[in-house]
Amino acid sequence: MSESxxxxxELTAAQQAARDERHQxxxxxxxxxxxxxxxxADKVRGIVVVLTGNGKGKxxxxxxxxxxxxxxxxxxxxxxxxxxxxxxxxxxxFRKLEGVSYHVMGEGFTWETQDxxxxxxxxxxxxxxxxxxMSDPAIHMVVLDELNIALKYGYIPLQAVIDxxxxxxxxxxxxxxxxxxxxxxxELADTVTEMGDVKHAFRAGIKAQNGIEL
Amino acid sequence: MSESxxxxxELTAAQQAARDERHQxxxxxxxxxxxxxxxxADKVRGIVVVLTGNGKGKxxxxxxxxxxxxxxxxxxxxxxxxxxxxxxxxxxxFRKLEGVSYHVMGEGFTWETQDxxxxxxxxxxxxxxxxxxMSDPAIHMVVLDELNIALKYGYIPLQAVIDxxxxxxxxxxxxxxxxxxxxxxxELADTVTEMGDVKHAFRAGIKAQNGIEL
Numbered sequence: 001m002s003e004s005x006x007x008x009x010e011l012t013a014a015q016q017a018a019r020d021e022r023h024q025x026x027x028x029x030x031x032x033x034x035x036x037x038x039x040x041a042d043k044v045r046g047i048v049v050v051l052t053g054n055g056k057g058k059x060x061x062x063x064x065x066x067x068x069x070x071x072x073x074x075x076x077x078x079x080x081x082x083x084x085x086x087x088x089x090x091x092x093x094f095r096k097l098e099g100v101s102y103h104v105m106g107e108g109f110t111w112e113t114q115d116x117x118x119x120x121x122x123x124x125x126x127x128x129x130x131x132x133x134m135s136d137p138a139i140h141m142v143v144l145d146e147l148n149i150a151l152k153y154g155y156i157p158l159q160a161v162i163d164x165x166x167x168x169x170x171x172x173x174x175x176x177x178x179x180x181x182x183x184x185x186x187e188l189a190d191t192v193t194e195m196g197d198v199k200h201a202f203r204a205g206i207k208a209q210n211g212i213e214l
Numbered sequence: 215m216s217e218s219x220x221x222x223x224e225l226t227a228a229q230q231a232a233r234d235e236r237h238q239x240x241x242x243x244x245x246x247x248x249x250x251x252x253x254x255a256d257k258v259r260g261i262v263v264v265l266t267g268n269g270k271g272k273x274x275x276x277x278x279x280x281x282x283x284x285x286x287x288x289x290x291x292x293x294x295x296x297x298x299x300x301x302x303x304x305x306x307x308f309r310k311l312e313g314v315s316y317h318v319m320g321e322g323f324t325w326e327t328q329d330x331x332x333x334x335x336x337x338x339x340x341x342x343x344x345x346x347x348m349s350d351p352a353i354h355m356v357v358l359d360e361l362n363i364a365l366k367y368g369y370i371p372l373q374a375v376i377d378x379x380x381x382x383x384x385x386x387x388x389x390x391x392x393x394x395x396x397x398x399x400x401e402l403a404d405t406v407t408e409m410g411d412v413k414h415a416f417r418a419g420i421k422a423q424n425g426i427e428l
Contacts, residue, residue: 020330027328043420051271055407056263060278061271064304067281068274069425071303076425089285090278112245116237141425173426190415191426193269201404206257211283211290211355212387212405 046140046172047190048165052148052181055195056213062143062175063090069173070099074140077101077133079126081178082146088214101139103129123155130164137169148178148185158182260354260386261404262379266362266395269409270427276357276389277304283387284313288354291315291347293340295392296360302428315353317343337369344378351383362392362399372396 011019049065051058069076076099080091094100105126113119127150133142150156165174165188176185186192201212208214225233263279265272283290290313294305308314319340327333341364347356364370379388379402390399400406415426422428 023330024328031328037416038422041416041419041421043418044423045420047415047420047423047426049270049415049426053410055409056405057265057271057275057278057407057409060282061275063278063281064274064276065425067277067307068303068428071305071307072424072428074425089282091285093281093285114238114241114245116234173423186412189413190418190420191270192412193271194410194412195269195271196267196408196410198400198406198408199403201261202251202255204257204404205255206259206261206404207255208252209258209261209387210286211279211288212261212263214282214286 045170046168046174048188049173049175050181050185050189050192051175051177051195052179052186052192053195053197054179055197056200057195058177058179059088059090059145061193062145062177063094065173065175066094066100066141066143069141070097073099075099075101075138076141076143077130077136077139078103078143078145079130079133079147080104080145081123081126081150089210101133119153120155123150126150127156127160134164134168134172134174137172139169139172141173141175142168143175144177146178147176148181151178151182151185152180158184161185162188259384260382260388262402263387263389264395264399264403264406265389265391265409266393266400266406267409267411268393269411270414271409272391272393273302273304273359275407276359276391277308279387279389280308280314280355280357283355284311287313289313289315289352290355290357291344291350291353292317292357292359293344293347293361294318294359295337295340295364303424315347333367334369337364340364341370341374348378348382348386348388351386353383353386355387355389356382357389358391360392361390362395364392365396365399366392366394372398375399376402 051061066076066078078094078100082105091102091104095102103126105122130142130144133139151158162184168174202208265275280290280292292308292314296319305316305318309316317340319336344356344358347353365372376398382388416422
């Protein structure tokens, strides 16, 4: 902690005044840096966001951005590529909202079906829906949830995803989630977060629960 | 990509059959591992989730979990500790929903106010609201958004946060976001994600935009 005093010893009035002045100086310099960076960032276009890594938070982050987009009155399309035992509250939540076009791939997790041909057919059907959303200028944001898993298993050709991303309307934001994002997608993306798994309650024997995983 | 064939050469029928059988074997083994892990995770209690690191996705992930919780009919409390120029769509979105108690700290970013005493007073007022939510058994989930920033500047004593977290109702989930989470919070937490900043559109000169950052 850089300047924590609340847990430390009492300061004299003079020490407090000096500390507050240092704080003001530092914050003035920081404000100048932040303001300059904001002024430099003047390009306006839709971006590609890739959320990958093994840590918790990839899909939930995408759904938080859906909430933000809806807060601005935007229209959003969501395609969930892996659906199964881990069915989630966000489906119940977003399905009933205005402005969201929500699609869940018909099959379960790949280790539930154990049938490659059926998985490929379901993944490609979901991707056809995704392509429709990605070519619709009325849709401001498209979320392809767990697409990286379908790419990893080779259920969907990577090049088809890249082509659809490059051909989408200029203002459309595209969010792709799932561990193991291919290097070509990371290259294509504007913003990429690698979610590092520092700790997970599941490994400590705590059941997946409503609101967190479900 | 472990078994991508869709971009590769054509396979004979025999090769396809062999591939599909290998796929089925691997998925059967994976299912056994996953099912055993799910059976082992039998503890049911609220958890502490810490979302930290420099990458994009900390607050949006927390708000995605709020959406999940609401999808299950839970009641949620949100306190945003840092509010400023980067005002967000989630506020507009969640404020009008049933089941959410939403509070935004009155002051802007710390580099906007440049006044330490005012920042401390605002942070402590926000933390008092948070403590109220964290002691209310009717609230299933509490989000303390950007709390780590307030801890970093020493605006709120870390021990007070730890005490409130330990005293909360057993079923309540607590989500804390912000870069630079202190080691003691990571120790206390059940699930911790470190969001790694691989790439950010802002650094490429692209303006922060509705639905993504705003």
